[in-house]
Amino acid sequence: MGEHLHVHKHRKQVINRLSKIEGHVRSIKEMAQNDRACPDILLQIAAVRKALDNTAKVILSDHLEGCLVNAVHEGNEQKVLEDLKKALENFIR
Secondary structure (H helix, E strand, C coil): CCCCCCCCCCHHHHHHHHHHHHHHHHHHHHHHHCCCCHHHHHHHHHHHHHHHHHHHHHHHHHHHHHHHHHHHHHCCHHHHHHHHHHHHHHHCC
16 A cells, blocks of 8 residues: 555554454464364454454554545545555455
């Protein structure tokens, strides 16, 4: 999506969420290695998917509140909208 010259308001929150998700995924891997019950593993995978979706919402909010607003002020809204559409097409399948 290109370089941004502004600060993302929720950057630290996104990084923290991703760190938690990373740890959770490692725990799921350990569950699989330790032959934990499949339903337990699937439940944890569902929790990670939800956490990723919620993180994506924060990133989208950041993008709309920061990147898109800045693009309008700078006259780049068409490019940012095209990039956003492509990103959403890949994210929502």
